[in-house]
Amino acid sequence: MATSNTLPAWTVWAPLAAxxxxxxxxxxxxxGWMIAVMAVALAGAVFSAVHHAEVVAHKVGEPFGTLVLAIAVTVIEVALIVSVMLSSGPEKAGLxxxxxFAAVMIICNGMVGLCLFxxxxxxxxQAFQAPGATAAMATLVALLVLTMVLPNFTSSTPxxxxxxxxxxxxxxxxLILYGAFVFVQTIRHRDYFLVEGSSNEDDHAPPPPARVAAASGVLLVVCLVAVVALAKMLSPSVEAAVLNAGLPGAVVGVVIAALVLLPEGLAAMRAARLDRLQTxxxxxxxxxxxxxxxxxxxxxxxxxxxxxxxxxGLGPKEMVLLFLTxxxxxxxxxxxxxxxxxxVVHLVIFAAYLFLTIVP
Structure with a gap:
């Protein structure tokens, strides 16, 4: 990202408006009109949060930069999930x-597919470092199978x-698997995740001043808390809209995942267009x-x-899509x-996931 000595005005006003x-x-x-306003404010806070995460990321450098962005987005996702589940009954035990699962399918098929396309x-x-990508995939496969497939086959409880x-x-x-990956990504084998031979000006732009990075750090926290607060207020409306449309409950998970991943998906697609597929x-x-x-x-x-x-545990259809992915x-x-x-292959799998979620 190009650096600046000041923050764009919208990134300051968006969390305040939220x-x-x-x-x-x-x-x-x-x-009704207030729900629409809160939805717009929530989207603005999400985009602002990711912008501030990018500023902080550019200050600390790669691969710490993408790590900061990933953790910031995940904090938003966790907050949305917990707030919706705690405000609902046992029927939301699978949210x-x-x-x-929606986040994994959106990332591994939708986001990756669009970037490659x-x-x-x-x-x-385009080229990227295979050792880093395969290490990430090995960790991801282990996490997915142990947390979302294995629960279907334990015998202590159905x-x-x-x-x-x-x-x-x-x-x-x-936590152990993710911690081990972060250690490898940032310390032990950091070179596996660095861009090689890029001449893009964004890669060589000077980092933002310390005061700008510090301001972004504070505003990032403000944005994240605002997202949590607004999401908790909007969750009943989202659920009601899904039910009124006659859609399966799993669509709520897709909406939450898509909301928090949209800004990061746009950043990844921009990097691919600039021939920075490693990023x-x-x-x-x-x-x-x-x-x-x-x-x-x-x-x-x-x-x-x-x-x-x-x-x-995932259902049979979801496990098939997961293994294919x-x-x-x-x-x-x-x-x-x-x-x-x-x-194209990844985008077709993503289209199949969306279609089968709506028409199970």
Missing amino acids: WVAFGVGIMLPGQ ARDTV VGGLHHRE GPVLTSSQLAFSGAMS SMNLALGSALASIGLTIPTVAAVFITLGRPLEL MIVSSLTLGSGRTTILQG
Whole structure:
């Protein structure tokens, strides 16, 4: 990203507007026009949060930059999931599973597919570091199978629910795997995740001044809290809209995942268009890993404490789509070079996921 000595005005006003909308929403509950205003304010806060995360990321450098962005987006996702689940009854026991699965499908097929498609259109063939991508995929496959497939085959309780001890173990495994990946990405094998041979001005732009980075850090926190507050107020309206449209409950998870991943998806697509596919892969795979590695432990801890059931196991149709995604992603990322064809394949799988979610 190009650096600047000042923050764009909209990134300062967006979180403030979100808090104003939240206050007015409390005073005028149930108003249709106010729900629309809060939805716009929520979107503005999300985009502002990701912008501030990018500023902080540019200050600390790669690969810490994409890590900051992934964690910021995951904090938003976790907050949305927990707020919706706590405000609902047992019927939302599978929302975390639906949202995490939706995030994985959106990232590994939608985001990656668009990046490869756009990059292939502009540059015919693109390259990235295969060792880093395959390491991320190995970690991602282990996380997905251990947290979202294995619960269907345990015998202490009927799947897809785990016992409290199994749930605690699943959360601990997720943290260990994600922590090991972050250690490899940022310390032990950092060079696996760095852009090689790029001459793009965005890669060599000087980092923002310390005061700008510090201001972005503060505003990032303000944005994240505003997103949580607005999401909690809007969640009943989102659920009601899904039910009134006659859509399955899993669509709520897709909406939440798409909302928090949209800005990051746009950033990844922009990087691919500028022939920085390594940055796109860092963003995409880092987000998928953070989505599972941080969401599952957090949700597990909350629900163990509250003594409420938590469904993690996927259904048969979702497992088929997951295994297809993992196989194709491993083939796509194994060579370190991609063309438009891989992008089309991933986008077709993503279209199948969306269609089968709406028409199960």
